[in-house]
Amino acid sequence: MAKTKILIVDDEENFAHIVKINLEQTGSFEVAVVPEASEACKAATVLKPDLILLDIVMPDKDGFEVLKALKSNDKTMAIPVIMLTAVGDDSAKIKAAEQFSEGYIIKPVSTEVLRTKIERVLERRPS
Amino acid sequence: MKNRPVRSAKRKAVKKYTPRKDELKNLADFTSKNPRPSLCIGKGGTLLYANAASLPIISDWGKKIGDMVSREWGELIKEVLVSGIRENVEVECSGRTYSFVMVPVKKASYVNMYGSDVTERKRAMERLTAAYAQLQEAQSQLVRAEKMNVIGTLASGIAHEVKNPLATISQGLEYLSKNINSKDENVNSILNYMEDAVKKADGTIRGLLDFSRATALDIKSENLNSVIEESLSLIKMQSEKSKTTVVQDLDKNIPQIEIDKSRMQQVFVNLFLNSIQAMPDGGELKVKTYLRKLVKRSVIGVASPGVESAIEIEEKSIIAEIVDTGKGIPKGIADKIFEPFFTTRQGKGGTGLGLSIVRNILEMHEAGIEIKNKEGGGVRTTVIFKL
Known part of the structure; x- marks a missing residue:
């Protein structure tokens, strides 16, 4: 069975790499990490992931800007995006939902929770 | 100077001044017609004089000129005469307040009292x-x-x-x-x-x-009983684990209130968990709601200059009461329980933020909270929502 391709966009590289290891260890995922927000759209176009885990606060570009760019590009708009962030404000959650993100997870998070949420989002995706 | 009294040895004889009758009457009127109350009380406590303005006061005392004033007044008169020092006193009479200065006249053994309506x-x-x-x-x-x-x-x-x-x-x-x-x-x-x-x-x-x-709060009209019931269901696992019996006595007739439901759930979950944690060997958690009516006499404004109208206002509050049978609040910490980061559960998962969050949320709703040890053990927490 083909593995689910995940793209993590997060400037916290250590975190992203451990998440990559933990998710890949489950045997169901193949994970790529992009630490620069400005590279996210390009990476999404090239890698064509099944789902993107996107941080919000990043030094070069805001996660919401990346989300907007992804959702307004024909090549990436269908890729589900889950915000994976330390920001827990309601206003951020609302903004993410308004910009059509498919989920919102607040760090820290266990791999089990992460995996379940990814699977639920992908199940909802129109085939 | 024109009015300066002149003493002169050359004057043969000084004619003794005798006031005329009308002058005497005017002098007497000066005091009796003074719109401010004046009284004179003798050393033994006898009411020697009262001008017209002070008649309502002595009539309020149930006295007339020649009567003995009350024992308290008698003692005060004695004290003032002994000390020779003026004293200020306030007298309440028929809803009005008078301020009197008590002036001792030692030679004559009486005290003059000059008052004003304050x-x-x-x-x-x-x-x-x-x-x-x-x-x-x-x-x-x-x-x-x-x-x-x-x-x-x-x-x-x-x-x-x-x-x-x-x-x-x-x-x-x-x-x-x-x-x-x-x-x-x-x-x-x-x-x-x-x-x-x-x-x-x-x-x-x-x-x-x-x-x-x-x-900002997401304020909606809610039923407090439902909020409490939902909060109780959220702590069901903890209450069962700690063998806590939950008793509900919720008044179905309480009116809806304007609250942020999720924030209020946070309040009750925090309060319930505090109670459960205070009963590690199990116990009873009683939750009660009721409507409290308070009749309060209150001055609400000025009806006409100088006349204030007082009306009776019925103050209604919804009360939520949480009573546990736990160990109670330890001595000496009652005034600290709402302080952020104050916890008695150091090392047991307590962050010391629970009650400060509770108070914060309730303050945002203009609701009050009182947490007190209950006679016979346990704690009674009262949350008050004004209607």
Whole structure:
């Protein structure tokens, strides 16, 4: 069975790499990490992931800007995006939902929770 | 000088001055027609003189000229005569307040009392004091709001900076727990301790964010009983685990109130968990709601100049009462329980933010809270919502 391709966009590289290891260890995922927000759209176009885990606060570009760019590009708009962030404000959650993100997870998070949420989002995706 | 009395040895004889009858009458009128009350009380407590303006006062005392004043007044008269020092006293009479200065006349062994009606001044002073208290309250609320604003900004900044490394540690620990195949039992224990520490730090950060969150309330008309029932269902697992019997006595007739449901659930969940944690060997958690009516006489404004109209206002409140059979609040900490980061559960998962969050949320709803030890053990928590 083909593995689910995940793209993590997060400037916290250590975190992203451990998440990559933990998710890949489950045997169901193949994970790529992009630490620069400005590279996210390009990476999404090239890698064509099944789902993107996107941080919000990043030094070069805001996660919401990346989300907007992804959702307004024909090549990436269908890729589900889950915000994976330390920001827990309601206003951020609302903004993410308004910009059509498919989920919102607040760090820290266990791999089990992460995996379940990814699977639920992908199940909802129109085939 | 024209009016200066002149003493001269050359004058042969000084004619003794005898006031004329009309002069004497005028002098007497000067006191008796004075619109301010004047009294004269003898050493033994006999009421020697009272002018017309003071008649309502002595009639209120049930006295007339020649009568003995009360024992308290008699003693005060004696004291003033002995000391020879003027004394100021206030007298209440038929809803008015008079201020008297007591002037001892030692030679004649009596005390003259000169009064003035200070009712309006006193009421104005009371209104001023109340207005000042309101102003102080408003000012402290402003300062508090400003502080919360600063704490909020600081907290969200800290939260982001701390939660990211916590997320890394948490994911790392998860990997290590799954992948270290050590025979040393300490390795697994230490990894577990570290995971607990990460969860505690995350809990503190979340609590700090909750405490400082200055977001607007999502106010809707809600039934408090439903909020309480839903909050009880959220702590069902903990209450069952700790063998706590939950008793509900919720008044179905309480009216709807304007609250933020989820924030209020947070209040009750915190209060219920506090009670459960105070009963580690089980006990009873009783939750009661009822409507309280208070009839309060209150001055509401000025009907016409100098005349204030007082009406009876019925103050209604919805009360939620939580009573447990736990160990009660330890001595000496009652005034600290609402302070942020004050906890009696250090090392047991307590962040010390629960009650400060509760108070914060209730203050935002203009609701009150009182937590007191109950006679015979346990704690009674009363949450008051004004209608």
